[in-house]
Amino acid sequence: MNKRPTLSLKSPAKPAAPKKLRASHARELKPALQTHFQTNLKPDSLAYSLIGAASAIAQVKTGTNLPQALAQVWARQPDTTPQARGAMQDIGYRAMRQLGQSEALITLMAPKAPEPLVVALLCCALALMTAPDDTPPYEEFTIVDQTVTAAGGHPDTARAKGMINAVLRRLLRERKALLDAALLQPVAKWNYPQWWIDAVKTAWPQQWQQILASGNMAPPLTLRVNPRQQTVEQYLARLADAGMTATRIGPYAVRLEKPVGVHLIPGFADGAASVQDAGAQLAAPLLDVQNGMRVLDACAAPGGKTCHILELADADVTALDADARRLARVGENLDRLKLRATLKAADAQNNDWWDGQPFDRILADVPCTASGIVRRHPDIRWLRRKADTLQLATLSGKILDNLWQMLAPGGKLLFVTCSLWPQESEAQAAAFAVRHQAVRLDAPGQLLPAGGSGQDHDGLFYALFQKNA
Numbered sequence: 001m002n003k004r005p006t007l008s009l010k011s012p013a014k015p016a017a018p019k020k021l022r023a024s025h026a027r028e029l030k031p032a033l034q035t036h037f038q039t040n041l042k043p044d045s046l047a048y049s050l051i052g053a054a055s056a057i058a059q060v061k062t063g064t065n066l067p068q069a070l071a072q073v074w075a076r077q078p079d080t081t082p083q084a085r086g087a088m089q090d091i092g093y094r095a096m097r098q099l100g101q102s103e104a105l106i107t108l109m110a111p112k113a114p115e116p117l118v119v120a121l122l123c124c125a126l127a128l129m130t131a132p133d134d135t136p137p138y139e140e141f142t143i144v145d146q147t148v149t150a151a152g153g154h155p156d157t158a159r160a161k162g163m164i165n166a167v168l169r170r171l172l173r174e175r176k177a178l179l180d181a182a183l184l185q186p187v188a189k190w191n192y193p194q195w196w197i198d199a200v201k202t203a204w205p206q207q208w209q210q211i212l213a214s215g216n217m218a219p220p221l222t223l224r225v226n227p228r229q230q231t232v233e234q235y236l237a238r239l240a241d242a243g244m245t246a247t248r249i250g251p252y253a254v255r256l257e258k259p260v261g262v263h264l265i266p267g268f269a270d271g272a273a274s275v276q277d278a279g280a281q282l283a284a285p286l287l288d289v290q291n292g293m294r295v296l297d298a299c300a301a302p303g304g305k306t307c308h309i310l311e312l313a314d315a316d317v318t319a320l321d322a323d324a325r326r327l328a329r330v331g332e333n334l335d336r337l338k339l340r341a342t343l344k345a346a347d348a349q350n351n352d353w354w355d356g357q358p359f360d361r362i363l364a365d366v367p368c369t370a371s372g373i374v375r376r377h378p379d380i381r382w383l384r385r386k387a388d389t390l391q392l393a394t395l396s397g398k399i400l401d402n403l404w405q406m407l408a409p410g411g412k413l414l415f416v417t418c419s420l421w422p423q424e425s426e427a428q429a430a431a432f433a434v435r436h437q438a439v440r441l442d443a444p445g446q447l448l449p450a451g452g453s454g455q456d457h458d459g460l461f462y463a464l465f466q467k468n469a
């Protein structure tokens with residue numbers, strides 16, 4: 001894998017002066033009024049999925065992450081079928097990827113700023129009607145009709161039925177003019193907050209457009225084949241027998257042509273394969289763990305890299321995470337793969353949990369802004385604030401300093417982030433090397449996100465250090 005994936009870039013278009021949002025539209029959205037309302041819409045209707053997705057989007061606008069917001073909707077509506085969950089998830093993720101454009105369209109068309117759930121419902125409908133590949137997943141008139149039905153099925157949106165109908169029908173009539181006007185604003189064109197666009201331009205002046213665009217693509221389903229159970233070739237044959245087309249894109253990485261639910265992945269329940277991005281699969285081999293070594297995975301949950309380390313070597317692994325609930329998922333993943341590690345719920349900034357025995361290898365996959373994995377988590381860009389970068393870089397610096405004392409002479413520490421911001425990644429690594437006179441070994445450095453038929457991975461950063469013997 002190249003250090004810095006290079007892709008051909010078009011020269012940036014001359015930026016047009018952005019149109020100002022009206023003050024009433026620019027204000028922070030209020031939380032949805034009746035978040036506990038249970039709809040009577042039919043669970044197999046698009047209207048049901050639309051109002052569910054809209055409720056989740058309204059919660060994201062108040063600071064909840066999308067998976068959690070969707071889980072809250074499903075908990076409130078226990079009748080939601082697996083198909084409806086899938087549809088809500090799909091609509092919710094599409095809405096997040098196109099939020100900038102949809103909000104700009106609403107500003108252009110709505111007479112005054114609508115209530116939060118109305119905006120969220122419109123964002124869901126507009127994301128379906130303006131699908132980036134020009135193939136709406138439903139007939140456009142069905143989307144309009146079902147959105148109006150959805151609005152009628154919830155007290156926070158019922159009074160806006162007429163306005164919603166008018167807005168969506170106007171989009172059908174005046175699509176090109178409206179989109180041309182909306183896309184003059186960078187936030188609408190790129191679908192990221194302005195500070196995020198500026199930060200990517202500053203950090204990656206040659207690649208910023210490609211980076212922003214790749215963050216808006218739906219991610220592939222990449223699997224990590226468990227070499228304790230079979231070779232990659234054997235697993236590819238198993239996939240082919242199941243009628244699934246897949247390509248090998250890394251030493252253990254296999255990308256499915258069509259993503260499927262985990263329950264449909266051959267051998268998943270028995271640990272034949274796990275879901276993991278191809279870039280994330282570089283960590284365990286880079287750490288170079290040998291049988292019998294003492295290894296610390298200091299920020300382990302949900303355990304993707306812990307499990308990969310144990311698939312490659314019979315090591316004595318301690319998996320640490322500050323979040324006990326997330327740590328439980330490491331245990332579940334280890335059980336599925338029939339692997340063993342010592343789990344500790346503790347803070348990697350402290351050493352009160354440490355028995356004083358040095359580790360031969362330490363993996364520090366530190367908490368970060370996650371700006372490199374936005375194609376998987378399109379809500380992150382709308383939830384993060386600019387100041388988070390500095391706060392998280394300060395925390396990860398403390399974690400790294402604390403872990404260094406636990407490393408045996410001659411041992412290796414792998415520092416990983418899923419960030420695109422140099423403050424969290426290269427600048428952090430360089431400062432760390434100076435503070436501790438750490439030897440820097442060969443590692444990929446910043447991997448910019450890449451998708452498509454060639455390389456395919458998230459945006460990750462790797463720096464490998466060795467302690468003088």
Ligand SMILES: C[S@@+](CC[C@H](N)C(=O)[O-])C[C@H]1O[C@@H](n2cnc3c(N)ncnc32)[C@H](O)[C@@H]1O
Pocket residue numbers: 298299300301302303304305306320321322323326346347348349365366367368399
């Ligand atoms: C990037 S995720 C780790 C992903 C994991 N290595 C994997 O591959 O599945 C970062 C993790 O750090 C944990 N974390 C945050 N602050 C921490 C701290 N002070 N000490 C230990 N873990 C922490 C979070 O709970 C989160 O699970």
